[in-house]
Amino acid sequence: MDEEYDVIVLGTGLTECILSGLLSVEGKKVLHMDRNDYYGGESASLNLTQLYRKFRPGQEPPTELGRDRDYAIDLVPKFIIASGELTKILVHTNVTRYLEFKQIAGSFVYRDGRISKVPSTEMEAVKSPLMGLFEKRRAKKFFEFLQGWRDEDPATHQGLDLDRDSMKTVYEKFGLEPGTQDFIGHAMALYLDDDYISKSARPAYERIVLYTSSMARYGKSPYIYPLYGLGELPQSFARLSAIYGGTYMLDKPSDEIVTDSDGKFVGVRSGSETVKAKQVIGDPSYFGAGKEAEGGKIRVVEDGKVVRAICILKHPIPGTDDSDSVQIIIPQNQVNRRNDIYIAMVSSMHKVCASDIYVAIVSTIVETDRPEQEIAPGLQLLGPIYDKFVSVSPLYTPVSTGQTDNIFITRSYDATSHFETVVEDVQDVWKRIVGKDLVLKKRDEEGEP
Amino acid sequence: MSKQFQFKLVLLGESAVGKSSLVLRFVKDQFDDYRESTIGAAFLTQTVTLEDQTMVKFEIWDTAGQERYKSLAPMYYRNANCAVVVYDITQSASLEKARTWIRELQRQADPSIVIALCGNKADLSARRQVTQEEAKKYAEEEGLMWGETSAKSGEGVSDIFTAIAKKLPLTAAPSQRAGGTRGAAPGAARAGVDLNKQPSTQGSNEACNC
Numbered sequence: 001m002d003e004e005y006d007v008i009v010l011g012t013g014l015t016e017c018i019l020s021g022l023l024s025v026e027g028k029k030v031l032h033m034d035r036n037d038y039y040g041g042e043s044a045s046l047n048l049t050q051l052y053r054k055f056r057p058g059q060e061p062p063t064e065l066g067r068d069r070d071y072a073i074d075l076v077p078k079f080i081i082a083s084g085e086l087t088k089i090l091v092h093t094n095v096t097r098y099l100e101f102k103q104i105a106g107s108f109v110y111r112d113g114r115i116s117k118v119p120s121t122e123m124e125a126v127k128s129p130l131m132g133l134f135e136k137r138r139a140k141k142f143f144e145f146l147q148g149w150r151d152e153d154p155a156t157h158q159g160l161d162l163d164r165d166s167m168k169t170v171y172e173k174f175g176l177e178p179g180t181q182d183f184i185g186h187a188m189a190l191y192l193d194d195d196y197i198s199k200s201a202r203p204a205y206e207r208i209v210l211y212t213s214s215m216a217r218y219g220k221s222p223y224i225y226p227l228y229g230l231g232e233l234p235q236s237f238a239r240l241s242a243i244y245g246g247t248y249m250l251d252k253p254s255d256e257i258v259t260d261s262d263g264k265f266v267g268v269r270s271g272s273e274t275v276k277a278k279q280v281i282g283d284p285s286y287f288g289a290g291k292e293a294e295g296g297k298i299r300v301v302e303d304g305k306v307v308r309a310i311c312i313l314k315h316p317i318p319g320t321d322d323s324d325s326v327q328i329i330i331p332q333n334q335v336n337r338r339n340d341i342y343i344a345m346v347s348s349m350h351k352v353c354a355s356d357i358y359v360a361i362v363s364t365i366v367e368t369d370r371p372e373q374e375i376a377p378g379l380q381l382l383g384p385i386y387d388k389f390v391s392v393s394p395l396y397t398p399v400s401t402g403q404t405d406n407i408f409i410t411r412s413y414d415a416t417s418h419f420e421t422v423v424e425d426v427q428d429v430w431k432r433i434v435g436k437d438l439v440l441k442k443r444d445e446e447g448e449p
Numbered sequence: 450m451s452k453q454f455q456f457k458l459v460l461l462g463e464s465a466v467g468k469s470s471l472v473l474r475f476v477k478d479q480f481d482d483y484r485e486s487t488i489g490a491a492f493l494t495q496t497v498t499l500e501d502q503t504m505v506k507f508e509i510w511d512t513a514g515q516e517r518y519k520s521l522a523p524m525y526y527r528n529a530n531c532a533v534v535v536y537d538i539t540q541s542a543s544l545e546k547a548r549t550w551i552r553e554l555q556r557q558a559d560p561s562i563v564i565a566l567c568g569n570k571a572d573l574s575a576r577r578q579v580t581q582e583e584a585k586k587y588a589e590e591e592g593l594m595w596g597e598t599s600a601k602s603g604e605g606v607s608d609i610f611t612a613i614a615k616k617l618p619l620t621a622a623p624s625q626r627a628g629g630t631r632g633a634a635p636g637a638a639r640a641g642v643d644l645n646k647q648p649s650t651q652g653s654n655e656a657c658n659c
């Protein structure tokens with residue numbers, strides 16, 4: 001370990017693994033370490049033994065759940081948006097060759113005590129109980145406006161300016177009811193709260209277009225999911241890094257971030273050895289998150305909390321046509337909250353559990369000091385719950401960009417239901433480290449004869 | 450038309466026993482004394498044609514060095530149809546390590562997996578520490594295939610891969626086989642959605658789904 005590296009990466013969560021993969025392809029000499037003996041960090045997928053070890057130390061998993069190795073339970077519930085930024089990175093780096101994906105079967109939204117499918121075809125839209133007949137016509141005009149919008153063609157603007165006008169103005173122009181606004185803003189634009197309404201309409205426009213184009217891509221829902229769980233994603237980027245010379249060490253504690261007298265990064269100490277590098281990247285848990293600053297520097301701060309309940313079910317979620325996988329969004333207005341409640345469910349079709357088992361994760365941003373009660377409206381939709389693992393995770397963000405001390409810290413996995421913010425973090429960290437925007441180059445079909 | 454089958458083959462064994470060199474010899478018939486690591490070549494394919502013209506395509510996964518600090522990802526060996534567990538005949542400790550891998554395979558992998566134990570660096574027999582008798586006896590006890598190879602001279606290399614191809618259960622429907630493994634080569638049938646497929650152009654201009 002006396003070699004010197006360009007970059008040391010701490011933690012094998014998805015953000016860190018994408019970065020080490022991309023940096024290795026770029027020719028950087030990378031050392032990637034994780035304190036755990038498995039890949040994935042906070043974004044790992046665990047087997048039953050690992051799940052019980054984490055949430056119920058000392059307790060054996062019940063034998064009726066079946067074989068340990070049939071399980072890959074995600075710690076963070078997220079789906080991949082079919083036309084989103086993560087898909088682009090997967091395709092450009094060619095790590096898709098290590099992975100296999102399945103669609104998420106349906107996306108549902110909660111309204112007035114019941115759940116309805118977010119329409120994915122014109123037929124479904126016509127039948128959907130989410131809007132009345134006249135409202136459907138108004139909504140159709142609204143969507144035609146968004147789809148037809150061309151920045152350079154004022155004839156498509158209908159007197160609106162997406163940059164200057166607020167989303168409120170746009171909704172009003174088409175006379176959309178509050179219920180429809182809820183549906184569009186939360187089930188399609190995937191906003192967690194209503195702050196977007198008073199802001200420029202452009203981002204909401206972009207998110208709705210992303211949703212509809214993702215929906216059009218494979219048909220059933222805008223989401224795809226990797227077989228064997230989300231933990232496959234960091235593993236595949238770690239493999240990319242290793243192929244390009246990255247060195248991997250699991251089960252390797254990082255005991256100290258060593259800095260010089262100016263506070264600049266020097267190396268990482270693990271036990272009695274210190275490895276040197278020019279830069280360090282890592283998730284907040286490697287930089288004092290959740291610990292008292294023991295004379296050291298405060299490098300990360302807490303910025304809210306997420307509550308997540310991993311629920312093991314022995315049946316599909318009622319009211320979802322026995323779908324093998326779903327997302328259900330409970331818009332905040334519907335349950336008098338400020339933030340939406342999300343349910344993400346996958347099953348043995350995705351090779352994440354034994355057959356006839358369904359794994360649902362209910363989550364939201366914590367607003368009170370009784371987080372478990374806040375997700376009750378979501379838990380109630382699940383029917384009988386066989387077992388439940390609840391956790392409250394603080395969300396950490398770095399206090400500095402790292403440009404002065406060469407210490408680059410990533411963000412915790414947030415409450416959104418997809419990976420778009422993870423990719424934003426990757427792009428942000430990349431820019432801070434390399435000094436340039438991340439430009440994806442298509443990787444060659446290496447190794448193919 | 451002759452039948453074609455596709456299988457995922459993984460290499461296991463201690464660092465520096467010659468796993469990558471064996472793959473390079475098998476796939477490209479090359480050897481390089483000073484090759485440092487496996488950059489850019491950890492996913493190769495090679496087809497073996499059997500006497501009855503059956504074609505067996507190996508999708509070969511090399512470790513990319515992740516075995517060195519016990520960091521092989523479960524993704525690496527998931528759904529492997531066959532494993533070549535390599536030791537270095539000049540290092541008896543490397544046979545011990547091979548035994549550990551074989552125990553792990555017997556405990557975890559699909560019972561139908563074909564395992565070959567491979568004693569590499571046979572050209573260095575002057576420095577031999579592992580006798581043929583010892584290795585062969587162990588392989589017989591465990592029901593494994595066994596052979597000695599030299600990635601350097603090429604001796605025994607194609608023999609071991611051909612023997613594996615013959616031993617793989619070629620009874621399943623070909624398409625099923627090809628689709629069943631991960632990261633199937635471009636063009637192979639896949640069970641799930643294909644991200645590399647371009648979205649249909651109509652998608653973006655179509656009136657909304659609502």
Ligand SMILES: Cc1cc2nc3c(=O)[nH]c(=O)nc-3n(C[C@H](O)[C@H](O)[C@H](O)COP(=O)(O)OP(=O)(O)OC[C@H]3O[C@@H](n4cnc5c(N)ncnc54)[C@H](O)[C@@H]3O)c2cc1C
Pocket residue numbers: 038046047049050068069070459461523526527528529532553554557558559
């Ligand atoms: C070459 C090879 C091929 C394989 N092929 C396949 C395959 O095709 N399909 C497949 O599903 N799996 C396969 N496996 C198994 C695979 O490696 C993993 O075991 C499995 O995917 C789960 O991975 P894991 O690392 O999370 O769990 P494991 O490696 O099983 O274990 C993780 C941790 O849990 C502990 N643990 C495991 N089981 C128990 C137990 N019963 N009681 C207490 N502690 C336990 C282990 O000691 C370890 O610390 C293969 C393994 C090898 C070595």
Ligand SMILES: Nc1nc2c(ncn2[C@@H]2O[C@H](COP(=O)(O)OP(=O)(O)O)[C@@H](O)[C@H]2O)c(=O)[nH]1
Pocket residue numbers: 463464465466467468469470471481482483484485486569570571572573598599600601602
């Ligand atoms: N003499 C001899 N050297 C070999 C042979 N196979 C590999 N080597 C050398 O052993 C070293 C390690 O080989 P490598 O393929 O990188 O091993 P890996 O770590 O198991 O992939 C390299 O220096 C190779 O040149 C062989 O059959 N004979």
Ligand SMILES: [Mg+2]
Pocket residue numbers: 468469470487511512513514
């Ligand atoms: Mg190698």
